[in-house]
Amino acid sequence: MFAGGRADGEVVARMAARLAHRGPDEDGTYVSPDGRCAIGFRRLCVIDPPRSHQPMVAADGSRVVAFNGEIYNVRALRGDLAADGARFATDGDTEVLVHLAARAGDDDAAMLEPLRGMFALAVYAPGDGRLVLARDRLGQKPLWYARLPGRVVFASEAKALLAHPQVPRQRDAESLIYYLTMGYIPAPRTAWRGVAKLPPGSRLAIDAHGGGEVARWWSPRRVALPAGRGDRVALVRERVTQAVTARMAADVPLGALLSGGVDSSIVTAVMAQQAGRAGGVRTFTAGFDDGDFDERPAARAVAAHCRTEHTEVTIRPAPAAMLDELVRLYDEPFGDSSALPTWLICREARRHVTVALAGDGGDEVFGGYDRYRAMHLAERLGGAGYLAARMAGAVAGFVAPHDERSGLRRAARFARGLHQVPAQQYFMYRRLFGADDLRRLLTAEFLAGVDADAPADWFAELYADAPGDDEAGRAQWHDVMTYLPDDLLVKTDMASMAASLELRAPLLDHDVVAAGLSLPTSDKLDRRRGKCALRAAFAHLLPAQALTGPKRGFAVPLDAWLRGPLRDVLRETLLDAGLQREGIFRRDALVGLANEHLSGRGDHRHRLWALLVLARWLAGQR
Numbered sequence: 001m002f003a004g005g006r007a008d009g010e011v012v013a014r015m016a017a018r019l020a021h022r023g024p025d026e027d028g029t030y031v032s033p034d035g036r037c038a039i040g041f042r043r044l045c046v047i048d049p050p051r052s053h054q055p056m057v058a059a060d061g062s063r064v065v066a067f068n069g070e071i072y073n074v075r076a077l078r079g080d081l082a083a084d085g086a087r088f089a090t091d092g093d094t095e096v097l098v099h100l101a102a103r104a105g106d107d108d109a110a111m112l113e114p115l116r117g118m119f120a121l122a123v124y125a126p127g128d129g130r131l132v133l134a135r136d137r138l139g140q141k142p143l144w145y146a147r148l149p150g151r152v153v154f155a156s157e158a159k160a161l162l163a164h165p166q167v168p169r170q171r172d173a174e175s176l177i178y179y180l181t182m183g184y185i186p187a188p189r190t191a192w193r194g195v196a197k198l199p200p201g202s203r204l205a206i207d208a209h210g211g212g213e214v215a216r217w218w219s220p221r222r223v224a225l226p227a228g229r230g231d232r233v234a235l236v237r238e239r240v241t242q243a244v245t246a247r248m249a250a251d252v253p254l255g256a257l258l259s260g261g262v263d264s265s266i267v268t269a270v271m272a273q274q275a276g277r278a279g280g281v282r283t284f285t286a287g288f289d290d291g292d293f294d295e296r297p298a299a300r301a302v303a304a305h306c307r308t309e310h311t312e313v314t315i316r317p318a319p320a321a322m323l324d325e326l327v328r329l330y331d332e333p334f335g336d337s338s339a340l341p342t343w344l345i346c347r348e349a350r351r352h353v354t355v356a357l358a359g360d361g362g363d364e365v366f367g368g369y370d371r372y373r374a375m376h377l378a379e380r381l382g383g384a385g386y387l388a389a390r391m392a393g394a395v396a397g398f399v400a401p402h403d404e405r406s407g408l409r410r411a412a413r414f415a416r417g418l419h420q421v422p423a424q425q426y427f428m429y430r431r432l433f434g435a436d437d438l439r440r441l442l443t444a445e446f447l448a449g450v451d452a453d454a455p456a457d458w459f460a461e462l463y464a465d466a467p468g469d470d471e472a473g474r475a476q477w478h479d480v481m482t483y484l485p486d487d488l489l490v491k492t493d494m495a496s497m498a499a500s501l502e503l504r505a506p507l508l509d510h511d512v513v514a515a516g517l518s519l520p521t522s523d524k525l526d527r528r529r530g531k532c533a534l535r536a537a538f539a540h541l542l543p544a545q546a547l548t549g550p551k552r553g554f555a556v557p558l559d560a561w562l563r564g565p566l567r568d569v570l571r572e573t574l575l576d577a578g579l580q581r582e583g584i585f586r587r588d589a590l591v592g593l594a595n596e597h598l599s600g601r602g603d604h605r606h607r608l609w610a611l612l613v614l615a616r617w618l619a620g621q622r
Contacts, residue, residue: 007038016040018160022497030055030064037124039066046252052092063101067094068156069119069141072246108132108203112217129208137218138508139200139485146195152206158331168194173450180433181455183335183610184487191332200485220480222518237537243509244270252354255282260298263359269541272306283308286345288315288557302546313348315341327616329498335610336491337556343495350499361507364479365516366534367524371429376472376525422471423463432607441589472521558605573615
């Protein structure tokens, strides 16, 4: 907390207590000599457990740092700072940040740009009363804040921020429109008015008078790569290997989350290669009794090939309790159903290790989604191909089963998007509810106070800003800017931190990201699959089936749950009288959507899950 008057250290300590799961090992509180700044911290001890306490104050008192995350190039930074005369009392990365901040002064870029890692940090200069809040490039660590009269309050999670008595708790209706459209609320928006999320790669510098604006200090960019494909593949291999190796540094037990898909298998294989004779790697996977969603056999094969010490978790749903626990965990509405297995596998992994590596980012960075291939194909179709695809899509739509995973259903959707401009076409692949859907779903009174078209406009504006030579590349950039940080990384950070597990993502190293986004589309996509360069780079480390199998990533048998153990929960929640009194949804539209899905006349699994989460969240806010 940063205040124009006095900051309340006791309030800050209560806020920090709400984050005990993120840092169960240690707590600390700092109050500046003039009483204007108070920072509370909870620590998960990973590097230098005995000494690197936080908040950390510079020896001369010029800087105070509180920092959530890990800096992976800490040794190089320490050497550079020592050459400038810095002296160190600890082996941790926080003290390196203290010295970097002191050397940089008010030049925030000079402090942030050398960092390779994941972080949310606060740096306070007692001498001039300046506070800097900053977030890592890709948004792996969260930072929430509220600008109040005479003060700024900040925290790693909303539950801590809302523990401050002056932070508003009024729901933001417009943000709920974004949630229903995308399944998540994109930064800087949140579910509450007056509360914001600092966007990835951004910083907020606040002067002694409370002035200051958010500014971006990093954006993903394309870089020059070697001309030969073999050289580009070799570069991918080198950068990914370096990123994995850097993230294996820890003074506590370390493992990997293994889904059996390409990305987590590559991370596991490189870990095993680097560990060598020094000791085996521990791996963890989650699976379901439903064979279509059971990832354990594929993960088991990779674990056996890499000779890891492997642990499996079988997920059997306990619907109402499980759902409500997830809603509480994520603070604001969050509609990604894979949050459940991610949370459960993190909880199991934490029983054995404190740090785990994962394959997050591989699809976005190296072109793994089918929707990228769809965008690429649509761009390449000529006149005759366009007509043929439209006709084939019409036929497919007529005969396809009501299952979103059906190849015929996906072909029909592809054909429906061909007449749209690329931004609209990609929006079709990404949205849950479009504006017309929302007008049928929501009450006239609620719609009168919001703009149902705003999410589509936001999406299109972001797409228009995307660099790249083709639509597949622009779609990747779009995902890196919002879907990755606002959905996938929220999912993994909150799930892992709820279990007090530090999760590291080597494929989100910014040099890896730069290389992946800069690859020509021919290196990423072929007729059958994506991530071609990444697969080629590590074909020597993995069995062929690990590189050619279907996409995996802790998917959920959501359709079976909604028709089975969640059926009664769905009806009771959507028809609850309290939900109707909210004045948001038309009851007949909710009933129609549920009935159409449960009868098999439509496939609304992801829409219904998002509605279920929102309804339970609203109930918890009353």
